[in-house]
Amino acid sequence: MNNKHTIIAFVEDKPGVLNRIASKWRQRGFNIESLAVGISETPGLSRMTFVVDGATTDVDQVVKQLKKLINVIKIVDITDEDMVSRELALIKVSANPPARSQIIEIVDIFRAGIVDVSKDSLIVEITGDEEKVNAIVELLQPFGIKEMVRTGKVSMLRGGQVSASLDEEEPVITD
Amino acid sequence: MKMDGGHIVCECLVREGVDYVFGLPGGACLPLYQALPDYPHLKHILVKHEQASAHAADGYARVAERPGVCFATSGPGATNLVTGIANAWMDSIPMVAITGEVSTNLIGRDGFQEADITGITLPITKHNWLVLKTEDLPRVIKEAFHVARTGRPGPVLIDIPRDVLATEAEFYYPEKVTLRGYKPYPKIDLVEVKTAAKLIMESERPLIMAGHGVILSRAYSELRELAEKTQIPVITTLLGISSFPGSHPLCLGMPGMHGMYWNNMAINSSDLILGIGMRFDDRVTGRLRDFAPKAKIVHIDIDPAEVGKNVRPAAAIVADVKQALRELVKEVSPRIRAEWFAQIQAWREEHPSITIRETSKLLPQYVIRKIFEATKGDCYVVTGVGQHQMWAAQNFWFDKPNSFITSGGLGTMGFEIPAAIGVQFARPNDLVWSICGDGGFQMTLQNLATIAEHNLPIKFAIMNNSFLGMVRQWQTLFYEGKLVATPLCNPDFVKLAEAYGILGIRVKDKVQVESAVEKAMRHKGPVIIDFQVEGEENVFPMVPPGASLSATMDLPKLEEAFIR
Numbered sequence: 001m002n003n004k005h006t007i008i009a010f011v012e013d014k015p016g017v018l019n020r021i022a023s024k025w026r027q028r029g030f031n032i033e034s035l036a037v038g039i040s041e042t043p044g045l046s047r048m049t050f051v052v053d054g055a056t057t058d059v060d061q062v063v064k065q066l067k068k069l070i071n072v073i074k075i076v077d078i079t080d081e082d083m084v085s086r087e088l089a090l091i092k093v094s095a096n097p098p099a100r101s102q103i104i105e106i107v108d109i110f111r112a113g114i115v116d117v118s119k120d121s122l123i124v125e126i127t128g129d130e131e132k133v134n135a136i137v138e139l140l141q142p143f144g145i146k147e148m149v150r151t152g153k154v155s156m157l158r159g160g161q162v163s164a165s166l167d168e169e170e171p172v173i174t175d
Numbered sequence: 176m177k178m179d180g181g182h183i184v185c186e187c188l189v190r191e192g193v194d195y196v197f198g199l200p201g202g203a204c205l206p207l208y209q210a211l212p213d214y215p216h217l218k219h220i221l222v223k224h225e226q227a228s229a230h231a232a233d234g235y236a237r238v239a240e241r242p243g244v245c246f247a248t249s250g251p252g253a254t255n256l257v258t259g260i261a262n263a264w265m266d267s268i269p270m271v272a273i274t275g276e277v278s279t280n281l282i283g284r285d286g287f288q289e290a291d292i293t294g295i296t297l298p299i300t301k302h303n304w305l306v307l308k309t310e311d312l313p314r315v316i317k318e319a320f321h322v323a324r325t326g327r328p329g330p331v332l333i334d335i336p337r338d339v340l341a342t343e344a345e346f347y348y349p350e351k352v353t354l355r356g357y358k359p360y361p362k363i364d365l366v367e368v369k370t371a372a373k374l375i376m377e378s379e380r381p382l383i384m385a386g387h388g389v390i391l392s393r394a395y396s397e398l399r400e401l402a403e404k405t406q407i408p409v410i411t412t413l414l415g416i417s418s419f420p421g422s423h424p425l426c427l428g429m430p431g432m433h434g435m436y437w438n439n440m441a442i443n444s445s446d447l448i449l450g451i452g453m454r455f456d457d458r459v460t461g462r463l464r465d466f467a468p469k470a471k472i473v474h475i476d477i478d479p480a481e482v483g484k485n486v487r488p489a490a491a492i493v494a495d496v497k498q499a500l501r502e503l504v505k506e507v508s509p510r511i512r513a514e515w516f517a518q519i520q521a522w523r524e525e526h527p528s529i530t531i532r533e534t535s536k537l538l539p540q541y542v543i544r545k546i547f548e549a550t551k552g553d554c555y556v557v558t559g560v561g562q563h564q565m566w567a568a569q570n571f572w573f574d575k576p577n578s579f580i581t582s583g584g585l586g587t588m589g590f591e592i593p594a595a596i597g598v599q600f601a602r603p604n605d606l607v608w609s610i611c612g613d614g615g616f617q618m619t620l621q622n623l624a625t626i627a628e629h630n631l632p633i634k635f636a637i638m639n640n641s642f643l644g645m646v647r648q649w650q651t652l653f654y655e656g657k658l659v660a661t662p663l664c665n666p667d668f669v670k671l672a673e674a675y676g677i678l679g680i681r682v683k684d685k686v687q688v689e690s691a692v693e694k695a696m697r698h699k700g701p702v703i704i705d706f707q708v709e710g711e712e713n714v715f716p717m718v719p720p721g722a723s724l725s726a727t728m729d730l731p732k733l734e735e736a737f738i739r
């Protein structure tokens with residue numbers, strides 16, 4: 001069954017931090033399926049969402065090993081939480097005139113959009129969960145996908161709670 | 176006050192209480208070196224290869240109980256440190272390595288003697304820093320010492336470009352460290368302590384396995400109190416040796432690949448393993464899936480990531496060992512387990528494991544026993560890696576806390592000379608014996624010059640078997656005796672000693688051992704004894720690589736199996 005874990009991490013926005021994280025993944029043989037990073041609501045902190053396959057990787061170790069990195073401020077496995085997850089994809093599809101209307105039909109059904117049109121191709125933009133993106137990709141495949149880019153999943157908890165209440169764990173400074 | 180980066184580094188080191196640094200200069204770190212004469216309390220010990228500076232800082236840190244410091248220049252100087260940093264990383268040794276770097280305008284452009292040392296040491300440091308501004312130096316150095324010594328200790332590295340060392344800035348040493356993402360001391364969970372105590376009280380055949388964490392936490396008396404109160408026998412892992420008195424009636428010695436037969440059998444039958452400050456390393460567990468098949472596990476460690484990494488504990492106390500044991504000892508009460516003790520005793524009698532056979536030949540085990548007898552164990556023992564290391568672990572009984580200094584996790588040959596330098600500097604009035612392999616000795620022997628220069632009275636006992644002995648043993652036992660690249664063509668170690676102005680003694684006969692050891696101890700300066708021991712002696716007991724502890728071979732059984 002699906003054993004994918006969604007992990008979010010707040011990391012310091014400093015040079016080399018992604019390298020430190022990736023180095024841990026590589027060194028410990030953790031298999032990361034997708035990764036999305038960008039700035040967060042807190043200045044100086046980036047927010048990462050990444051997906052780990054629990055069938056091949058010890059998820060507990062992924063969280064604990066990354067937690068040891070000084071630049072990782074907070075990391076949580078939110079898999080069991082009630083969350084919203086989205087991914088964005090841009091798909092360049094071959095679209096000769098007869099195919100064009102069929103493609104537009106599919107795009108409408110998925111509430112996707114067409115963001116670029118040329119003589120023989122279209123760029124489709126889709127936002128949704130992984131299954132939705134997979135589904136449209138499958139339907140567009142027969143027309144010929146010339147190029148595709150996916151952002152990887154980003155996730156956020158539903159309701160009023162904040163995905164990772166940052167102040168719950170204050171650093172212990174003992175020296 | 177305004178000063179250049181080199182002086183700022185020295186000021187910071189003095190404030191951190193550093194008295195010795197081990198290193199070797201080069202262009203990139205010259206502004207740091209040139210500042211040293213202004214800080215007479217900061218004594219720089221010149222080694223002959225940077226690997227030695229890291230190992231010396233490591234040996235120093237182990238016994239001085241504070242971070243060891245080493246310096247190297249950029250590029251090759253920094254890369255020469257790598258083995259020593261990795262060694263400290265694997266054994267959780269607090270160390271601050273400071274490297275010079277090419278000037279900031281050359282970084283990333285393959286400048287002369289540029290090596291991406293922060294990139295290279297990423298997986299073998301707790302953290303590292305490339306400092307791009309002189310005014311950042313005090314904060315970074317303060318953070319570096321804090322990170323190295325707190326929580327689970329470990330090495331850190333600070334890479335400082337030449338121009339940052341040469342530029343002036345206002346000096347101000349921060350009082351506090353603010354590292355938001357660094358949480359070295361997890362909050363102890365008293366529910367887990369209660370669960371652990373309950374498991375201990377219910378167990379019929381418990382064992383304590385004490386590791387390096389006990390030493391790093393200086394929890395000797397707490398461990399002893401727990402063992403004595405609960406009457407649970409104590410197994411000490413290789414790095415746990417000297418965390419519990421070797422002569423204590425509850426001390427069972429080492430487990431694992433070359434551990435005592437009775438320990439491996441006891442682990443196999445135990446119903447509760449209490450792992451304290453240890454990480455269930457493969458040399459300890461044998462084949463993991465067969466490890467302690469009947470036992471529940473209680474794991475005490477300061478590093479949350481160690482819990483559940485190799486074994487799944489029934490209870491885990493994630494805390495500093497000292498604190499954990501203080502809490503635990505309150506919750507337990509004495510319990511007599513006569514059957515269990517009788518069983519362990521029976522294994523001991525059946526397989527004494529470390530009896531030295533009667534022979535007129537010069538056996539390495541015998542030499543080590545004689546050193547033990549002569550010192551009465553009141554000394555620091557440093558070792559290299561290989562057979563001699565295992566014999567030292569087996570044939571020496573350490574009552575003095577933290578007196579066995581060995582490369583456990585990385586298994587670094589060549590540790591024996593530079594680590595002994597660090598130990599002797601940290602404990603100038605104590606006796607230091609270094610038990611060496613003839614192979615490992617030759618990996619770092621250029622540093623004998625440093626020993627001679629400072630007249631460090633270290634006693635080196637080379638177990639000269641003319642082989643890379645431990646590898647030869649594997650070839651003998653598991654590769655039909657096909658000896659590939661293990662016979663050694665050695666120099667004359669006595670002449671070598673003399674070349675450095677060090678007293679050299681050769682011992683070829685069993686009868687000469689005692690007098691040579693005594694002579695070495697009487698001699699005020701360094702001594703190298705070349706013990707020309709039996710070449711093809713094997714270390715037993717032994718668990719074949721990849722096998723389970725139940726497959727422990729001890730001498731009698733082995734004779735049937737291999738020596739036909």
Ligand SMILES: Cc1ncc(C[n+]2csc(CCOP(=O)(O)OP(=O)(O)O)c2C)c(N)n1
Nearest residue numbers: 561562563586588612613614615643644645
């Ligand atoms: C730097 C390094 N290289 C290789 C090894 C692999 N190795 C482990 S034990 C050993 C033999 C050590 O020989 P020696 O120092 O003579 O000690 P002995 O085993 O003979 O006591 C070797 C080569 C190692 N541990 N470290």
